[in-house]
Amino acid sequence: MSSRSVSARVSPSARRFVRRLSAGRPGHVVHGAKTLIAALLTWCAAAPWAATGRPFLAVATALLMVNASTVHQSVTKAVHSVAARVAGLVLALGATRLLGPTAGAAAVIALLAVPAGPRRAADDRLQIASTAVLALTATATGPVGGLVDPALQTLAGAVVGIAVNALVLPPLHLDESDSAVRELAQAMGSLLHDMGAGLEGRRLTSRAHGWLHRARSLDKRIVRAEEGVRAADESLHRNARCVAQTRRGGVPAAEAFSALRGVALQVRGIARTLADNAHDRHTGHHLGHEFLDRYAETLRRAGAAVQGFVEPPGPTGAAGAMPRERLRLAMDGVLAWHDTVTALIGGGALTKPGAWHVYGSLMTDVERLLADLDYADAHATGASP
Known part of the structure; x- marks a missing residue:
């Protein structure tokens, strides 16, 4: 053989x-x-x-x-x-x-x-x-x-x-902790991006249930990331290696996880609102196409911001924007879309009878998502939020 x-x-x-x-x-x-x-x-x-x-x-x-x-x-x-x-x-x-x-x-x-x-x-x-x-x-x-x-x-x-x-080489668990937090951010960013792509492709009804299932399954990743962060923090206690080895730059894993745990609530809220709206029998409650197109772009930019939030810093002088700069660009883009859509809703251009509460819920979840990322990033880097 x-x-x-x-x-x-x-x-x-x-x-x-x-x-x-x-x-x-x-x-x-x-x-x-x-x-x-x-x-x-x-x-x-x-x-x-x-x-x-x-x-x-x-x-x-x-x-x-x-x-x-x-x-x-x-x-x-x-x-x-x-x-x-x-x-x-x-x-x-x-x-x-x-x-x-x-x-x-x-x-x-x-x-x-x-x-x-x-x-x-x-x-x-x-x-x-x-x-x-x-x-x-x-x-x-x-x-x-x-x-x-x-x-x-x-x-x-x-x-x-x-x-x-x-x-003798006392154990550290920083890599496992950072990897678990990064996987959590990647999963949430991917879900936000997929929801944006689905809304743009007019697939809300067929995909909404799957998005909600993925949002709920984030709990398993949250538990795994929390265990990794706890193990990493414990491994630094009484450890001689932590004197010579500092943690990598960027947002510390514990602070990143705390922010992402809050972001997960907003992601789950967005998925739940979209799923409820997709199966709402009241036609007057359905979201308008113009809003969905603009909100799709907002979700894609929010997904990029979530994934960029945990990107490890590159070497000094590396080509392209640094992770914090890319994060700020993504967040600024989402805020611009947010302001535009909010103004349209306020002016009555996007509202439909009975759908105002759905618009408000979706926009509030995105706003809180960005606020959590902005606060954690500013707190970690010492900048003004």
Whole structure:
């Protein structure tokens, strides 16, 4: 069988997986190197004084800490892990002294550790219970040594894991955050542009339901972008790399996301108004063609403004207008169209009996959309809004 026929039989999902794996290879190499360093350092540090000379518990703890997604999370996990394991060892020691290393001691541990306490701490309580049950034998053979050695191993592994995670290329999630925010802006800009093109092509009735569905599906992108922004902000805490690496210019991801979340409300409002109007049975409520033509141009310019809002800055001296200049041009164009259409509505040139509320809703949503972008851009660049 030829190689071409074999590659043809590979599923698209398998090819996507290979491409994703190849794209993330540098990150996997870094994680692998940090994991190996943490394991070796922990073994060398804990082996001389570990009770058996084999500090597996210390190494296991270090691996958990070094693979935390952020330095802040590694510190938080270390505190919870050390506290939970020490509590489990103390519980095991008490149960062993009262009942001995028997099934009764295991039952007491399960009754005390698992059902008690708030539900939100269920993971910690399960870790306490599992640690206590596993420590029953050790505490039975040597109560004091069985308590102190695992506790010290956990503490040593946590310290080494945090140190390696914080000092050896500590993780940053700025790229993922910026990418998620940029994808959100691209999706909203594309939807605005498509709505403009559909209005110009007299396809309001056939496309309105699809536009509304796309507007509502923006919620998933908003959640993903919010998670990315939160992870990026958390990754900067206690991170040595943030001292030497500043964030890229332009509107910061957190501020851009805050503005885009408000813009999404206006985009959804525009889509909902158009969908309602397309299926309104009252002919007097339908939008006029002249207004739709002018509003189509407004939506296309608004889409360009939304997409330009998150464009990364180019190199100094690059040809063409800078992102802020392109954003201002797009916004100025929309404002000009807005003023023109508002004047026509006010003069009675575009109104139809019973349709004034539809005109007002559409124009207000565009005006608020631009106001959100203008305020966020001016606040980020220090200019006057």
